[in-house]
Amino acid sequence: MTSLMPPAERIWWNVPIGREEIVWIGLALVWCLILFFMMPYWHIYGKQNLSNEAYQTTPAKFGEKVQAGIDQYTVREEVGIPVVHPPAGSDVYMLGRLWQWWPILELEKDKTYRLHLSSMDWQHGFSLQPVNINLQVLPGYEMVLSITPDQAGEYAVVCNEYCGIGHHTMLGKIYVKE
Amino acid sequence: MTDTPTNPNEERKERIPALQALIDNPFLLLFIGVAMPTVFYIVWGIMEIVTIPVAP
Amino acid sequence: MAQFRTCPDTGLYFHKSAESLIKVNAVAGVVALLLAGVLALGVVLTRWQGVHLLPADQFYLALTAHGLNALIFWLIFFEIAILYFASSTLLRCRLATPGWAWLGFLLMVAGAIMTNVAIFQGNSSVMMTSYVPMQAAPHFYLGLILFAVGALVGVFVFFGTLVIAKQENTYEGSIPLVTFGAVTAAIIAVFTIACGAIILIPTFLWSIGYIGHIDAAMYRVIWWGLGHSSQQINVAAHVSVWYLIAGVIFGARPMSEKVSRGAFLLYILFLQLASAHHILVDPGISSEWKVFNTSYAMYLAVLASMIHGLTVPGSIEVAQREKGFTKGLFEWLRKAPWENPVFSGMFMSLVTFGFIGGITGVVMGTEQINLIIHNTIYVPAHFHATVVTGSTLAFMALTYLLIPVLFRRQVILPSWAKLQPYIFTGGMTIMILFMLGAGTLGVARRHWDMDFTGALLSFEYAPMAYTLMAIGAAGGVLGILGGAMFVLITVGSLLFGKKLEPSAGLLQSFGKPLAASAYSKVQPERLPMPPKLAWEEHGSAGFEAPGTFVLAMLLLVSFIVYYFINWNYLASVWPLG
Numbered sequence: 001m002t003s004l005m006p007p008a009e010r011i012w013w014n015v016p017i018g019r020e021e022i023v024w025i026g027l028a029l030v031w032c033l034i035l036f037f038m039m040p041y042w043h044i045y046g047k048q049n050l051s052n053e054a055y056q057t058t059p060a061k062f063g064e065k066v067q068a069g070i071d072q073y074t075v076r077e078e079v080g081i082p083v084v085h086p087p088a089g090s091d092v093y094m095l096g097r098l099w100q101w102w103p104i105l106e107l108e109k110d111k112t113y114r115l116h117l118s119s120m121d122w123q124h125g126f127s128l129q130p131v132n133i134n135l136q137v138l139p140g141y142e143m144v145l146s147i148t149p150d151q152a153g154e155y156a157v158v159c160n161e162y163c164g165i166g167h168h169t170m171l172g173k174i175y176v177k178e
Numbered sequence: 179m180t181d182t183p184t185n186p187n188e189e190r191k192e193r194i195p196a197l198q199a200l201i202d203n204p205f206l207l208l209f210i211g212v213a214m215p216t217v218f219y220i221v222w223g224i225m226e227i228v229t230i231p232v233a234p
Numbered sequence: 235m236a237q238f239r240t241c242p243d244t245g246l247y248f249h250k251s252a253e254s255l256i257k258v259n260a261v262a263g264v265v266a267l268l269l270a271g272v273l274a275l276g277v278v279l280t281r282w283q284g285v286h287l288l289p290a291d292q293f294y295l296a297l298t299a300h301g302l303n304a305l306i307f308w309l310i311f312f313e314i315a316i317l318y319f320a321s322s323t324l325l326r327c328r329l330a331t332p333g334w335a336w337l338g339f340l341l342m343v344a345g346a347i348m349t350n351v352a353i354f355q356g357n358s359s360v361m362m363t364s365y366v367p368m369q370a371a372p373h374f375y376l377g378l379i380l381f382a383v384g385a386l387v388g389v390f391v392f393f394g395t396l397v398i399a400k401q402e403n404t405y406e407g408s409i410p411l412v413t414f415g416a417v418t419a420a421i422i423a424v425f426t427i428a429c430g431a432i433i434l435i436p437t438f439l440w441s442i443g444y445i446g447h448i449d450a451a452m453y454r455v456i457w458w459g460l461g462h463s464s465q466q467i468n469v470a471a472h473v474s475v476w477y478l479i480a481g482v483i484f485g486a487r488p489m490s491e492k493v494s495r496g497a498f499l500l501y502i503l504f505l506q507l508a509s510a511h512h513i514l515v516d517p518g519i520s521s522e523w524k525v526f527n528t529s530y531a532m533y534l535a536v537l538a539s540m541i542h543g544l545t546v547p548g549s550i551e552v553a554q555r556e557k558g559f560t561k562g563l564f565e566w567l568r569k570a571p572w573e574n575p576v577f578s579g580m581f582m583s584l585v586t587f588g589f590i591g592g593i594t595g596v597v598m599g600t601e602q603i604n605l606i607i608h609n610t611i612y613v614p615a616h617f618h619a620t621v622v623t624g625s626t627l628a629f630m631a632l633t634y635l636l637i638p639v640l641f642r643r644q645v646i647l648p649s650w651a652k653l654q655p656y657i658f659t660g661g662m663t664i665m666i667l668f669m670l671g672a673g674t675l676g677v678a679r680r681h682w683d684m685d686f687t688g689a690l691l692s693f694e695y696a697p698m699a700y701t702l703m704a705i706g707a708a709g710g711v712l713g714i715l716g717g718a719m720f721v722l723i724t725v726g727s728l729l730f731g732k733k734l735e736p737s738a739g740l741l742q743s744f745g746k747p748l749a750a751s752a753y754s755k756v757q758p759e760r761l762p763m764p765p766k767l768a769w770e771e772h773g774s775a776g777f778e779a780p781g782t783f784v785l786a787m788l789l790l791v792s793f794i795v796y797y798f799i800n801w802n803y804l805a806s807v808w809p810l811g
Contacts, residue, residue: 002410
């Protein structure tokens, strides 16, 4: 019952530690350091890192930027949603609102874009499927990240932050062309 | 009073190592246990948010 | 004058006021668990796409209520009971200010009821996280604030009891390890509750119109100081419960006080930083902040958990070897009392928490890997391994111990009780593993419809995702069945269990003290230090617990393999930066 009783020694700090525990602590500590240094390592050598670039904004201000992109680069419409094909390597804008990702983007394979994301109202979750890249989208903040689609195809943007009763209908689309 | 098996004066003879003294002191632990996350998580985190630049 | 009774079976001393408070807090916790379990059935049967039981609004309502009742109300009520037990009972000390403790309890009950009422009225289906600017009814927040204030009162009653025990000299030397674990939980609770107050009070004022705007990013950072740290209270508490049960069942002594207490110290210093796990894909917060906080400052709290993962079973192995179970590496484990739910629950809690909860937690808490996991169903799968098969299972095991010791009742349906931890763990583990798989396929958490019915655009998950979710949900139903057995056995034992001497009446099982004759006004004998043990060699090659060491290596290898599998998966997605 001694875990329910005081330590057997008054100065328990000086009681020597068993070999097994020392070995285990050593192994675990090395592993913990590897766990830690993998993150900076990946920042330097890995290709999937989240940028720290972001701005304070307002729904109105961000909405204007999205609209400017739509005005300039819309190539067609799909179920009433504009499909925007911006120049390769440019800034592209997408907004989340109840319950839509707006507009649809058409990107080119292996080109790098600066994707700007923000919300018009509540919090949303940008979940690119089936690639499975997931980002938090907040009202009042514009997140900017560079993305390089490396496979052609049709991708969905699922909202994976609960945003009310129509949450499950909130889908967006990104096309990647060869 | 209950009788104490050890003489309190005897207890103080051997110096308690600093880390044991820390671990034996719940209020010191409470202080550092609240201060650590407050400084590194909360305060630093709030600084990060308030220094986000305004969109051009 | 304080009144105490001795438990004739364990020799534990119960202060009359503390005893009643431990009982009412534990019972209130089980009531919240019951509610959470019923709601869980609605949740899993809806996410099982083939059944799809509830309509969207009821699903989100049930999910909100399930989250708060399970993650906050059940666990914190039970933890307040553990704090009072670990201070008053273990230190043989009267509880500080029982009046305040009762006030705290009543505030917690009032708060829990108020928040539940708000949710069931239907206009507060905002999930446990209640992310702004989505707004709940004002009494949703007010209930949480009252609950938090009540819990804080309880935590300070615990600290007050430590002071009294010291002043009145009720124990020799340092406090017991289990009590030190409770100190760790209490310290984390103070930070948790402070964060809750900082963010929920303004949010409440916003909900009644006194404040115009709450910043979404700010809310998330501070709210997770509450939301994640509250789960760290559970970790500290259930690790203490592991040590406690190892001590009671096996007479195990900690392998090293220094190592185990040092590991708790690492929790105190670093565990709470992991609130950052939820902020890893948020805009605008620097990678430096994310890397430092998400890694508990170089994974020092993970180190602590890995240490407990060795020392708890290690102390059991040493105790078993002393009893003569020395054959091979694992006789000590094979011949452990697997039919005793106190032990089986505790040991499965240890294994599932370490192998599933711990490993997945570190993987998804890695800054970059979080990109492929954030807000998928992988996240609830992870935390069901920590708080359900980890904390809840450990607390269930402790409850089987407390029914005779604290409530003085025999456990009814002993053959059910024997099976219950296995059914619960088995079902929940199936659910967790298959949900982890579905999360890897991108299935969203907190999502009513995998078919996206009514959406303008369309998307189909891989057919495998549906299969995984269905099997997972079936496992969940089995787990809920195990939970129902627990509630039935517990409540049934308190009501109809055979009374043990000194006996308890019907009402007394719940809140009131036992028969007056059970109590004495004599201050219990001072809690002594146990006799020193001479160093004895029981294991091999200088290893006291070689079997445990092999298990620990198995954990490490699984950890390493699974960790790099996930990096490999990350490397396959679109480059981004």
